[in-house]
Amino acid sequence: MIKGGYFFSILDVDLTSGESNVVPLDEKVAYDYIGGRGFGARFVADLVKNSRKRIDPLGPENILVIAPGPLSGLYIPAAGKNSFVTLSPATGIYGDSSMGGVFGVELRQAGYDAVIIRGRAPELSALAIDDGRINIIPLPEARGKTTLETEQIVRQATGDEDMKIASIGVAGENCAVFSCVNTDWSRNAGRIGIGAVMGSKNLKAVAVRGSKDLPVHDLDALMDVSREGYEHIASHELFSFWQDQGLMSVVDYANTMGILPTYNFQQTVFERADKMNGYIMEDRYKIGDSACFGCSMSCGNICLVKEGKYRGTVTEGPEYESAAMLGSNLGASNFAYILKANALCDEVGLDTISSGGIIGALMEGQEKGVISADDLDGKTLNWGDEDGILEIISKIANREGVGDTLAGGSRAILARWPQLTGILCQVKGLEQSAYDSRAAISMALGYGTSDIGAHHTRAWTVARELENGENWSLQDKADLVIYHQNVRPLFDMFGVCRLPWIELGFPEDYYRRFYAAVTGVERTMEDLLACSSHIYDLTRSINVNLGISRKDDYPPARTFEDPVPSGPTKGSVVSREEYEKILDIYYEKRGWSAEGEPPISL
DSSP states (O other), X not given: OOOSSOOOEEEEEETTTTEEEEEEOOHHHHHHHOSTHHHHHHHHHHHHHHOSSOOOTTSTTOOEEEEEOTTTXXXXXXXXXXXXXXXXXXXXXXXXXXXXXXXXXXXXXXXXXXXXXXXXXXXXXXXXXXXXEEEEEEOGGGTTOOHHHHHHXXXXXXXXXXXXXXXXXXXXXXXXXXXXXXXXXXXXXOSSOHHHHHHHTTEEEEEEEOOOOOOOSOHHHHHHHHHHHHHHHHTSTTHHHHHHHGGGGHHHHHHHHTOOOBTTTTBSOOTTGGGSSHHHIIIIIXXXXXXXXXXXXXXXXXXXXXXXXXXXOEEEOOOHHHHHHHTGGGTOOOHHHHHHHHHHHHHHTBOHHHHHHXXXXXXXXXXXXXXXXXXXXXXXXXXXXXXXHHHHHHHHHHTOTTHHHHTTHHHHHHHHOGGGTTTSOEETTEEOOSOOOTTOHHHHHHHHHOTTSSOTTSOOOHHHHHHHOTTOOHHHHHHHHHHHHHHHHHHHHHTOOSHHHHHHOOOTHHHHXXXXXXXSOOOOHHHHHHHHHHHHHHHHHHHHHTTOOGGGOOOOTHHHHOOOOSSTTTTOOOOHXXXXXXXXXXXXXXXXXXXXXXXXXX
């Protein structure tokens, strides 16, 4: 019996009718799916299973699930995570994104374990959740506004300055398929097009206010294990360095290891990486720290451009992915420009990884003569062209000119320019994250078999393989991928951030102990990981139902065809024969068929 951790209440909102109701959460669902991504996967699976036709991700039939986890908002390290789950307009299949900050915490304090949003509002609106009071507020004055401007408009409309708000920019309104949801200035639910789903529903923002105490079975036990956990993190030798640089420290690491995306993944070492790394940020631009709820790591870097062309630009960030994809991947090293591009993406609500991946493909396509200036509204995009990059970002967000095609993501781009097939690095329609995988077949497998497309958060195995895997077999590497695909999504189900585990070696067993103290349910880590594995099977089953099979489980063509030209990983390329072998091994270990069908079906 579950004794804490849940309100056992799901808020179900229909934007079309304006009605909402509270649906009881079954205890077995809470046990089997835990929360966050797990709840979202279950509800999306039910939607797909019960639909008589294929669901358009941008149609009113699609749902958007917002779900924190049972550990969100508690005295637990980095317990500020919240999942957004839907059918992705970028890929046409299952999608989810985890967002930090305090928004998910407030949702829990309002008394809900998840919110399911259906239908389409008759006009641009905000959904306001104030404990048990639910209102859909017309918000026409927010059209075309930035995410920050929208927050102020929503607060004025609700009369509550303390509302926690998740909003979209103009990119979401225009249904750019890699548009984000933004909260707390620059925390985003990115990658798979959550912003576009909100835009398709005429939903400019979700505002939440909660006042309830969170249910905890054994508060004393939770306090004891949490104090121990915070002390463990603070005692790590890299703790202070992490607070200083956060994820920007990865720039030097990736460049040293030969995995930094450079010139659209053509190269893996950037000659000017020292101009855009964490030390440059610290020395010239950083003015403060920020953190998500309950996090002592404070990885958010508040930066200000104090002089020059971009003077006055202030933003929280960038993180490594943004700096790499908008920087080295585009041949740009001016950190002031990177801050400007990052801030612009936040304001209009575009994913920085996909933006950098798409623009990089355009640059290489022009360089190789497979697309022309006429294809890009008469513009020539050269490596490091800061003005051109910023202009393209704005065009995508506003669907102006060529931006209308680009806003459709990889699938729309390849439909128009099939000659970019070997140049645009994507899997299942999602552009690749900022880690080259040619020297690490496990990372290639992680990209290929990710349920949402080429994203690193499902299986970031590249460091483990490069540092320790010289004598590993393909069996070992497949095991590593499966383990990451089980443990990393488990954090999303709990509602906590994975970075303490990744960067500071925070032991996994702490999470079992947190869960036991909060819920009163003793479970082994093996049992919890098996639960996560089952949900990976479920999301695979959703995707198989939507047409995904073995043919879709391959990394970008460059992984097989273009050996790394220089640097520590020079000559590296993944053998197609070896990849076929490891894919067979992976399927067998997961219990999937030779075509990638899981043992469960919808």
